[in-house]
Amino acid sequence: MSAIDVLIVGAGPAGSAAAIVLARAGVSVRMVDRAWFPRDKLCGDTLNPGALAILDRLGGTEGPPLRTGGIGDRVRARALPITGMTVTGPKGAVVSAEYPGSLRGAAIARRALDALLLDAAIAAGAEFVPSLSVREPLMHAHGAVVGVRARGSRDLDLRARVVVAADGRRSRLAFALRLARFARAPQRWAFGAYFVGVDRMTSRGEMHIRADGYIGIAPLPDGVVNVCVVRDRRHWRPDSADIIAAALAADPVLRDRFARATQVSPMVSLGPLAVEAHAAGCPGLLLAGDAAGFVDPMTGDGLRFALRGGELAAQAALEELASGAPAFERLAARRRRDFAGKWRMNRALRSLVASPRGVAMAASVASLWPAPVRALIGAAGDVHLARRAGRYAPPGGP
Numbered sequence: 195m196s197a198i199d200v201l202i203v204g205a206g207p208a209g210s211a212a213a214i215v216l217a218r219a220g221v222s223v224r225m226v227d228r229a230w231f232p233r234d235k236l237c238g239d240t241l242n243p244g245a246l247a248i249l250d251r252l253g254g255t256e257g258p259p260l261r262t263g264g265i266g267d268r269v270r271a272r273a274l275p276i277t278g279m280t281v282t283g284p285k286g287a288v289v290s291a292e293y294p295g296s297l298r299g300a301a302i303a304r305r306a307l308d309a310l311l312l313d314a315a316i317a318a319g320a321e322f323v324p325s326l327s328v329r330e331p332l333m334h335a336h337g338a339v340v341g342v343r344a345r346g347s348r349d350l351d352l353r354a355r356v357v358v359a360a361d362g363r364r365s366r367l368a369f370a371l372r373l374a375r376f377a378r379a380p381q382r383w384a385f386g387a388y389f390v391g392v393d394r395m396t397s398r399g400e401m402h403i404r405a406d407g408y409i410g411i412a413p414l415p416d417g418v419v420n421v422c423v424v425r426d427r428r429h430w431r432p433d434s435a436d437i438i439a440a441a442l443a444a445d446p447v448l449r450d451r452f453a454r455a456t457q458v459s460p461m462v463s464l465g466p467l468a469v470e471a472h473a474a475g476c477p478g479l480l481l482a483g484d485a486a487g488f489v490d491p492m493t494g495d496g497l498r499f500a501l502r503g504g505e506l507a508a509q510a511a512l513e514e515l516a517s518g519a520p521a522f523e524r525l526a527a528r529r530r531r532d533f534a535g536k537w538r539m540n541r542a543l544r545s546l547v548a549s550p551r552g553v554a555m556a557a558s559v560a561s562l563w564p565a566p567v568r569a570l571i572g573a574a575g576d577v578h579l580a581r582r583a584g585r586y587a588p589p590g591g592p
């Protein structure tokens with residue numbers, strides 16, 4: 195295969211976002227993925243309003259996002275609108291709020307979302323090679339990454355001026371270069387499956403926090419419901435094959451709602467979830483999406499980080515191509531500038547809900563004084579980014 199400006203490993207949301215920005219900037223982009231698309235991916239399947247705002251920006255050509263009808267609108271056309279979040283605690287505490295004004299998130303199966311984003315990247319001019327599994331980076335004698343070694347129907351060396359590793363949580367490239375590793379704590383696993391026939395579904399995403407982990411529930415088009423159970427290592431055994439059914443049947447809030455439900459997909463699991471990265475790349479290589487670190491899905495904003503991380507990696511790649519100087523440190527600084535506030539908030543939320551008392555306290559605050567809880571649910575949904583992007587109509591506005 196011919197040499198290329200930027201090689202992107204992984205065609206998930208981070209890889210496709212990076213490819214769209216780069217192809218639109220006129221550089222040659224090749225994406226590779228070990229999978230054929232469409233492919234499934236274990237996820238809660240919800241995009242928060244901030245993630246949707248990025249899709250509007252990525253797909254737009256000119257003018258304000260409302261008129262351009264970009265990727266965001268293509269996603270909305272296939273998704274269910276998500277109007278807010280409901281959080282329940284172990285002792286019956288309930289906190290529920292709508293996103294402000296006209297802001298919405300979207301629920302769409304990752305099989306459909308990722309295929310849509312990949313199509314947009316190809317339409318923007320990126321080349322895509324499926325079914326090619328990257329095994330290791332190719333290194334220059336001076337220590338810079340100059341490409342990757344991959345295995346498809348045969349082994350292949352792919353060279354590029356810049357490589358973007360967007361190959362997910364357990365990134366081959368980031369792990370091989372010791373830029374990332376599994377975190378010592380938390381040690382959690384996720385188990386997911388689709389159901390139909392679930393009672394009392396609303397247009398809000400749901401997070402049910404329990405002493406042994408949490409259960410995320412999201413309504414999808416056609417009456418399908420996404421269920422993800424996340425458990426600390428201490429609370430499951432590798433032989434617990436029916437962990438989702440068992441978690442639902444034992445849950446006082448969910449038991450009745452799932453009494454007549456049918457599981458319509460096999461259970462998928464992955465873990466350990468938490469990966470920590472101590473850099474955003476190295477000479478010749480830039481990290482994007484979960485490859486640059488992941489904690490757990492509790493705050494439902496992984497896709498926003500992945501899409502924005504893809505944009506930032508693309509911007510750094512363009513600078514590296516123009517100057518010839520490594521841009522990974524600049525990428526790290528921009529990721530800190532964009533993400534540090536949200537990382538802090540997510541850490542605070544995680545420690546709040548780690549104690550049953552924290553959730554109960556949030557519930558009493560919510561009943562007496564709902565404004566801060568609404569603000570928190572808005573902040574978790576990155577609504578300030580969506581407002582800035584111009585899709586926001588205030589309550590009672592025109």
Ligand SMILES: Cc1cc2nc3c(=O)[nH]c(=O)nc-3n(C[C@H](O)[C@H](O)[C@H](O)COP(=O)(O)OP(=O)(O)OC[C@H]3O[C@@H](n4cnc5c(N)ncnc54)[C@H](O)[C@@H]3O)c2cc1C
Nearest residue numbers: 204206207208228238240328361362384483484491496497
């Ligand atoms: C249980 C669970 C629920 C979640 N729910 C939500 C949610 O509701 N909302 C939300 O915003 N976020 C959620 N997240 C987080 C979200 O799924 C991730 O943050 C997001 O998928 C990251 O996108 P990515 O492009 O970085 O990686 P991925 O989506 O993982 O894509 C990586 C791609 O790289 C490819 N790849 C991997 N290794 C190789 C290799 N060696 N060679 C070639 N290709 C390779 C894979 O095939 C894949 O296509 C959830 C995560 C989990 C685990």
